[in-house]
Amino acid sequence: MNVPVDSLSDLVVERVGFGIFVLDRDMNVLMWNRFMQDHSGLTPEQVVGKSLYAHFPELPRVWLSRKIESVFQLGSFAFSSWEQRPYLFKFDHDRPITGGVDFMQQDCTFMPLMREREVVAVCVTISDVTHVSIVQREREEAVAKLQEYADRDGLTGIANRRFFETRLRDEYTRWQRYGGDMSVLLFDLDHFKKINDQFGHGVGDTVLRVMAQRVAEVVRAQDTFGRFGGEEFALLLPCTPLDDAMRVAEKIRCTIADTPVEVQGTSVPVTASVGGASARAGVPSYDVLINEADAALYSAKRQGRNRSVAFV
Structure with missing residues (x-):
């Protein structure tokens, strides 16, 4: 059975285990995948065509706008790890409360979408790295305790x-x-x-x-x-x-x-x-x-x- 490539692409975007959304230069949402819907509680119909800040006023507005604008201007990828900024969206996570984090820890990628050598939109991906961050924090705490014992x-x-x-x-x-x-x-x-x-x-x-x-x-x-x-x-x-x-x-x-x-x-x-x-x-x-x-x-x-x- 032949399945149209576009349909496969749409299916992949909907089913991947990380968040994908697309923004224009005015910070309006152009696309919102299932991961973002599941974790935000907002459907594409509620979000697409509106400013991202309308639904998420708690976002770091100055930082995020500068990040997006830099991708439009330079036409190159940008990144933000959980170590630099623990999270962009205040999404819940499914890790035990003993992990010591309030919200899902996130790595973010900002990808320019090009058309005829011009950036027409920015695709943002949100990866849940809560488990990684908890393990790393626990490791750092263990090392600190060992160092304290050594001293x-x-x-x-x-x-x-x-x-x-x-x-x-x-x-x-x-x-x-x-x-x-x-x-x-x-x-x-x-x-x-x-x-x-x-x-x-x-x-x-x-x-x-x-x-x-x-x-x-x-x-x-x-x-x-x-x-x-x-x-x-x-x-x-x-x-x-x-x-x-x-x-x-x-x-x-x-x-x-x-x-x-x-x-x-x-x-x-x-x-x-x-x-x-x-x-x-x-x-x-x-x-x-x-x-x-x-x-x-x-x-x-x-x-x-x-x-x-x-x-x-």
Whole structure:
């Protein structure tokens, strides 16, 4: 049986699994396929011959009109992915609500329809890429979580040494380029070995977790607080001169010393020694800055512990 080519073309356009509609230069609809009808609830009879904006006033009018006009002027294809603009039409999708998207995610193609080398209309296709977008978002979220785990200390949940040193290097580079202030504090818990020996390593781990949580609650959002190793911790203070850093050091010391840690019905008193250093001319690297803070920390210990000392 011979079927007219035009009939086959019409059938394909009606049955394809993506949206197809055609616009003239004034944004009037010339054709509207079944996909567009099913997802918009509007038949071709309702839409054809009218401005697209009459039925879809929520469309990004300026952006879309410029896109269509560029195709008329240049005579070349244009595209828009869901990553650039998640959707053009607010169509419902059939994915689970746990996917985290409100509307069908869409890739759009804008194709010039030529007649005698002149663009007479623009064909727009709408592809449903909701599943792809959800999978990609889930993948990105998983990667972000893995990265966060890689940057965190397993016991305390704060930054680990590797991440802290990366932030320190970046901040030191910024300071070298633009100047200003930056300081570093190092502190560790006094006589922590005695806590482990007297109460056990399980209690010692709890003390570390509680202390890290208490300190994390008093530092600024722009600061980087990390576990440097064992019972030693570090705090990076961007845009902070040494005097201000030492006030932070005292705040941390008091936060730790003022409230014993309650573990399994036992009250464990904890104190800390803190050393601080600040970037300045003559400090050739961030490693030297850390060494200076470390020297100040050991000076605090030699002076009797439970105190803060600045490197001068």
